[in-house]
Amino acid sequence: MTVQVQEAWSVSEAAERVGLTTHTLRWYEQEGLVEPVGRDSAGRRRYTQEDLDRLNMLTCLRRTGMPVRDMRRYAELARLGEETMAARLALFQQHRERVLARIAELQEDLKYIEHKIDWYASEMGAGCGSAN
Amino acid sequence: MTVQVQEAWSVSEAAERVGLTTHTLRWYEQEGLVEPVGRDSAGRRRYTQEDLDRLNMLTCLRRTGMPVRDMRRYAELARLGEETMAARLALFQQHRERVLARIAELQEDLKYIEHKIDWYASEMGAGCGSAN
DNA sequence: ACTTGACTTCGAGCGCACTCGAAGGGCAAA
């Protein structure tokens, strides 16, 4: 039988672990993107592993361009419990589509950029053309 | 021998063609992202095909996340003529690297999102687990 | 007891990229 150590981290430790600032962490809480975080006897935030997992998920959503208002919506759904699972799944599926579309767009634009690079390379190799 | 028709477009026509607003087009000019556009006898902007090509390139750079300040830098280099070609090529190459990195990041995050979707799908298929 | 330093809340400020509105001019069709 193993002992359950309930490990927890301060706001600055949590910030370092998830790659956000302490300011941003408090702001996420204030904006309802995460549940109110537990406090110690002195009223200081204590982040559990679960809190960090949630934050890592949120940073993933942010990095992939989900607006804060949608993250808030997700948090609200999660707060309402199991009956919103279908809605949350739908939210992730929609977001997946957006990310796929974004990747496709970037790949398209990348082609253009590479054409441009090729053009410059050939232009500089062979004398000089117009300044474009 | 073909006749060269010098076609040109008003600001609103140009806006429609490149997918920006007239406000944004004027703002790009004011911010030095494009050369001052030619005017007709009444002082109204006339966009040439070359202008549109340039704008399309700029929108590509913007879509791929290039900050306006870098686009301005590019415009300044282009204004200086052929001796800045190497610098402009380097700028495109750097940007290419950033876009590639961004695509890789999105693909990584996409995996996470898809894990999440799988988790939800299995969780909803088989009774109910924790609300996550 | 005092210092240090991390924490608290609150509200204001910032950087980016537009976005909008006001006030006025020019020109073409009715």
Place this chain on the structure above:
DNA sequence: TTTGCCCTTCGAGTGCGCTCGAAGTCAAGT
């Protein structure tokens, strides 16, 4: 000539996502 539209410039405003600073609290170390 009037109507209507598109154009001009200028400066102010917006939305997003933080970011910062002030002022105060608390607990541990010397």
